[in-house]
Amino acid sequence: xxxxxxxxxxxxxxxxxxxxxxxxxxxxxxxxxxxxxxxxxxxxxxxxxxxxxxxxxxxxxxxxxxxxxxxxxxxxxxxxxxxxxxxxxxxxxxxxxxxxxxxxxxxxxxxx
Amino acid sequence: xxxxxxxxxxxxxxxxxxxxxxxxxxxxxxxxxxxxxxxxxxxxxxxxxxxxxxxxxxxxxxxxxxxxxxxxxxxxxxxxxxxxxxxxxxxxxxxxxxxxxxxxxxxxxxxxxxx
Numbered sequence: 001x002x003x004x005x006x007x008x009x010x011x012x013x014x015x016x017x018x019x020x021x022x023x024x025x026x027x028x029x030x031x032x033x034x035x036x037x038x039x040x041x042x043x044x045x046x047x048x049x050x051x052x053x054x055x056x057x058x059x060x061x062x063x064x065x066x067x068x069x070x071x072x073x074x075x076x077x078x079x080x081x082x083x084x085x086x087x088x089x090x091x092x093x094x095x096x097x098x099x100x101x102x103x104x105x106x107x108x109x110x111x112x
Numbered sequence: 113x114x115x116x117x118x119x120x121x122x123x124x125x126x127x128x129x130x131x132x133x134x135x136x137x138x139x140x141x142x143x144x145x146x147x148x149x150x151x152x153x154x155x156x157x158x159x160x161x162x163x164x165x166x167x168x169x170x171x172x173x174x175x176x177x178x179x180x181x182x183x184x185x186x187x188x189x190x191x192x193x194x195x196x197x198x199x200x201x202x203x204x205x206x207x208x209x210x211x212x213x214x215x216x217x218x219x220x221x222x223x224x225x226x227x
Contacts, residue, residue: 033215033216034219039222040200040221040223041222042202042218042219042220043155043202043218044218045215045216045217048215052171059205060169068148087154087155099145099157100157100216102154102155102156102159103154104152104153105152105154105156
């Protein structure tokens, strides 16, 4: 199985940059996903990493180091609407199908 | 627009009274998932279908059952809901297993209240 850790809560200021870390332990890594989830809503896909390095998509970037079992999600130019939970999810070769195991999520609060 | 639809968005049931949640998709994805998410917790996979093949997670209670009559529809049946089953139930779909980028698309969820 997998063990996925991420901070429970973070606070940042509008316009700033924030980095949300995720560490994982898995026997057969096959991709890491970041999802954004606003309160009471479904998760929405943000990014996918399977190779080491940085993937950039507008104000959002995600980094992966497979040797360290580590990823981060970087949010730039924070906006109030970025207040949400950010879920790190790992896919494992040992899982049949495209199943994901989710971390507990990091609740980000953006303040003016 | 292609999407994942869940009905109803809010469901109230009584303790022990069977309830069915529904999910439909227009993405023509062959994999469908049901997750349970309790407040401030991660989504927990209950089971998934790969086409018609049903895959149950080892720790999913027997109280939870699922049906997938065709590619587009999948149902979650809770035979005797308990107070602990109150949660958000998320349906998701993806295009298939294996390597590569197979994003899961989530529906809006059904929030179940058990009285």
